[in-house]
Amino acid sequence: MKGVRVRFAPSPTGALHIGGVxxxxxxxxxxxxxxxxxxxxxxxxxxxxxxxxxxxxILESLxxxxxxxDEGVGKGGPHAPYRQSERKPIYQKYAKQLIDTGHAYxxxxxxxxxxxxxxxxxxxHSSEQQYGxxxxxxxxxxxxxxxxxxxxxxxxxxxxxxxxxxPANEEIQLTDLIRxxxxxxxxxxxxxxxxxxxxMPTYHLANVVDDYLMKISHVIRxxxxxxxxxxxxxLYRFLGWExxxxxxxxxxxxxxxxxxxxxxxxxxxxxxxPIFPLNWTDPRTNExxxxxxxxxxxxxxxxxxxxxxxxxxxxxxEIFSMAQLITSFSLERIAKHGARFDIQKAxxxxxxxxxxxxxxxxxxxxLPSLAHEKINCPPEKIIxxxxxxxxxVSFPQDFWEQGKIFFFAPxxxxxxxxxxxxxxxxxxxxxxxxxxxEELNLIEGNGVKQTIEKTAQTSGIASEKIMQPLRxxxxxxxxxxxxxxxxxxxxxxxxIKRIKYAVATLPV
RNA sequence: GGUCCGUUCGUCUAGGGGUUAGGACAUCAGAUUUUCAUUCUGGUAACACGGGUUCGAUUCCCGUACGGACUACCA
Numbered sequence: 274m275k276g277v278r279v280r281f282a283p284s285p286t287g288a289l290h291i292g293g294v295x296x297x298x299x300x301x302x303x304x305x306x307x308x309x310x311x312x313x314x315x316x317x318x319x320x321x322x323x324x325x326x327x328x329x330x331i332l333e334s335l336x337x338x339x340x341x342x343d344e345g346v347g348k349g350g351p352h353a354p355y356r357q358s359e360r361k362p363i364y365q366k367y368a369k370q371l372i373d374t375g376h377a378y379x380x381x382x383x384x385x386x387x388x389x390x391x392x393x394x395x396x397x398h399s400s401e402q403q404y405g406x407x408x409x410x411x412x413x414x415x416x417x418x419x420x421x422x423x424x425x426x427x428x429x430x431x432x433x434x435x436x437x438x439x440p441a442n443e444e445i446q447l448t449d450l451i452r453x454x455x456x457x458x459x460x461x462x463x464x465x466x467x468x469x470x471x472x473m474p475t476y477h478l479a480n481v482v483d484d485y486l487m488k489i490s491h492v493i494r495x496x497x498x499x500x501x502x503x504x505x506x507x508l509y510r511f512l513g514w515e516x517x518x519x520x521x522x523x524x525x526x527x528x529x530x531x532x533x534x535x536x537x538x539x540x541x542x543x544x545x546x547p548i549f550p551l552n553w554t555d556p557r558t559n560e561x562x563x564x565x566x567x568x569x570x571x572x573x574x575x576x577x578x579x580x581x582x583x584x585x586x587x588x589x590x591e592i593f594s595m596a597q598l599i600t601s602f603s604l605e606r607i608a609k610h611g612a613r614f615d616i617q618k619a620x621x622x623x624x625x626x627x628x629x630x631x632x633x634x635x636x637x638x639x640l641p642s643l644a645h646e647k648i649n650c651p652p653e654k655i656i657x658x659x660x661x662x663x664x665x666v667s668f669p670q671d672f673w674e675q676g677k678i679f680f681f682a683p684x685x686x687x688x689x690x691x692x693x694x695x696x697x698x699x700x701x702x703x704x705x706x707x708x709x710x711e712e713l714n715l716i717e718g719n720g721v722k723q724t725i726e727k728t729a730q731t732s733g734i735a736s737e738k739i740m741q742p743l744r745x746x747x748x749x750x751x752x753x754x755x756x757x758x759x760x761x762x763x764x765x766x767x768x769i770k771r772i773k774y775a776v777a778t779l780p781v
Numbered sequence: 782g783g784u785c786c787g788u789u790c791g792u793c794u795a796g797g798g799g800u801u802a803g804g805a806c807a808u809c810a811g812a813u814u815u816u817c818a819u820u821c822u823g824g825u826a827a828c829a830c831g832g833g834u835u836c837g838a839u840u841c842c843c844g845u846a847c848g849g850a851c852u853a854c855c856a
Contacts (some may be wrong), residue, residue, distance in 0.1 A: 449786095499785065500786085500852075582793070617807060751818090
C-alpha cells in the first residue's frame with residue numbers, strides 16, 4: 274500500500290468516547306504499519322453543539338493513549354487548516370461547483386414545510402424519501418422556482434440550504450474493506466443538505482471535500498456511517514474525484530455489556546466503569562465522569578484490550594505491545610459484528626501489564642501516596658514492597674491500598690479472626706517468638722521461617738496454628754502478601770513492636 | 782415503518798463442506814501456599830431457526846427470527 278494517509282475526525286461535542294479511541298487506534302495502527310500518515314481533523318461544523326475544552330480533551334486523550342498524530346490540529350501540516358470551521362470558503366466553492374454542474378440545488382423550505390412533508394408521507398405509508406427524486410418537485414427550491422425568484426430570495430438574504438440532487442433509480446455500489454460489496458438504490462437516498470443555512474457545510478460535504486484535498490487513502494470510521502457511504506460515493510462522482518476516492522472500512526460498534534444497544538455513558542455509569550479516557554466534567558451540566566487514566570488503567574493495557582474488541586491476529590497470543598499490534602494489524606481481520614464491552618477483560622489486561630513491570634517501575638505508583646503521607650522510605654524498600662505486592666494488584670492504586678500496612682501499624686484487628694484464632698497458646702508462642710527474633714542479627718525470610726518453626730517446636734504449638742494470628746498481629750487482617758516477606762520488610766524492631774501491641778491489646 | 786449491516790460457549794473470538802468445534806475472560810472444582818491473591822490441573826458451557834444445494838452443512842444459497850446502525854440544516 275503506497276501513500277497510506279488516514280484520519281481520525283472527531284467532533285468536539287464532548288469527551289472522546291472509548292469507541293472513538295478504538296477508531297483512532299485502528300487508523301493509527303494502519304498508518305504506522307504502512308509507513309503512512311495519521312491525520313487529526315476536527316469536525317466542528319455544528320456551531321450549536323460546540324463544547325469548550327472538548328478539542329483539547331481529544332488531543333490529551335490521544336497523547337495519553339500513545340496514539341501519535343503526524344499531521345493535523347495541534348500539529349499543523351501541508352493541508353492546514355485542519356479544523357473544518359476554518360475551511361468554510363473551501364466548502365462553499367465546491368458546493369457552488371455542484372450547483373453549476375446541476376448536481377445540487379438551493380432549497381428554501383421552512384422547518385414547518387419539511388415537517389408537513391414528513392407527515393404527509395407518513396400518512397400515506399409511503400416508503401418515499403422525505404426529500405428526494407420523488408418529492409423534490411413539490412418543494413420550494415431552485416428546481417421548482419424560477420431563476421428570478423431564486424435570485425431574489427438570495428438577494429433578500431432569505432435563508433437557504435444547498436441540497437444534493439440524487440439521481441433516481443441508480444444502483445450505487447461501494448466496496449467496504451470489512452463488509453465487501455454494499456449496494457444501495459439511489460431512490461432510497463434523499464437529497465441530503467450539503468450546506469446549512471448558516472453557511473457551514475454538513476458532515477457529508479465537508480468530509481468528502483477534506484478527504485479528497487487531504488489525499489486520504491483509507492476512511493476508517495464507525496459503522497454508523499455505512500448508510501451514508503453511498504451518498505459520499507455520489508459526491509466523489511459528482512465532484513469528479515471518483516478515481517481518487519479513498520477505500521472505506523466501516524468498523525463494528527461497541528455495544529453495552531448487557532441488554533441491547535450501543536455502549537453509552539449511562540450504562541458505564543450504572544456498571545461503575547469509565548467510558549472516557551480521561552476525567553471529564555461536562556461544562557454544560559457540570560456532570561463529572563471518571564476517566565480510564567484516573568481509574569488506574571495503563572494506556573498500553575487499555576489499547577491492547579480495545580484492539581481486541583473487534584479484531585484479532587488469528588493466533589492465540591493476546592498480549593500485544595503497540596509495536597506488535599502495528600506489525601500484526603490488518604483491516605481484513607476486523608470482525609463484522611458489534612462487540613460487547615466487557616470491563617472484566619480490561620481489568621485482566623491491566624493486571625497482566627502491571628505484573629510484567631520491573632519493581633523499579635512499580636515503585637513510582639507508591640511514591641505519590643508516600644509523599645502525601647510525608648513518609649520517607651529508602652527506594653530499595655519501596656521496590657521490595659512493590660515486588661511483594663505485584664501478584665496481587667490489578668491497578669496502580671492497589672499498591673498503596675495493600676502496601677500501607679508496611680507504613681502504618683494496625684490500630685484495629687479483624688474481630689472475626691481474633692475470636693477464632695487468638696488464644697493463650699498464641700500469646701505464649703508470640704512471646705517466645707519475640708525472644709528468638711531478638712537473637713537474630715539478620716531478619717530475612719528463611720531465617721524468620723526457621724525461627725517460627727523452632728519456636729513452634731519448643732512451645733509445642735503447630736506452626737500452622739500461629740501463622741494466621743501472627744499475620745493478624747502484624748497487619749490487623751487475614752490476607753496480604755507473604756508473611757515472611759512482611760516481617761523481612763518491617764524489620765526486627767517494628768515486627769516486635771507490633772506483636773507486643775497486639776499481645777497487650779487483644780483479649781485472650 | 783423503510784434502507785443497510787450483522788448472528789459460533791455468559792463475554793471477546795478462532796475455525797471452516799467431513800474437527801472430540803480451538804483459545805482467552807468470567808465461572809466451578811482440585812492442587813500448591815501461612816491467608817487472600819498468584820500459579821498449575823481439570824470441568825461446565827456455543828455454531829439462532831426453517832428450507833434448499835450436497836454423499837455430507839455449523840461452514841455455501843434463500844427465507845424467518847432476533848440484534849444493531851441509519852432514516853436532522855448532528856456528527
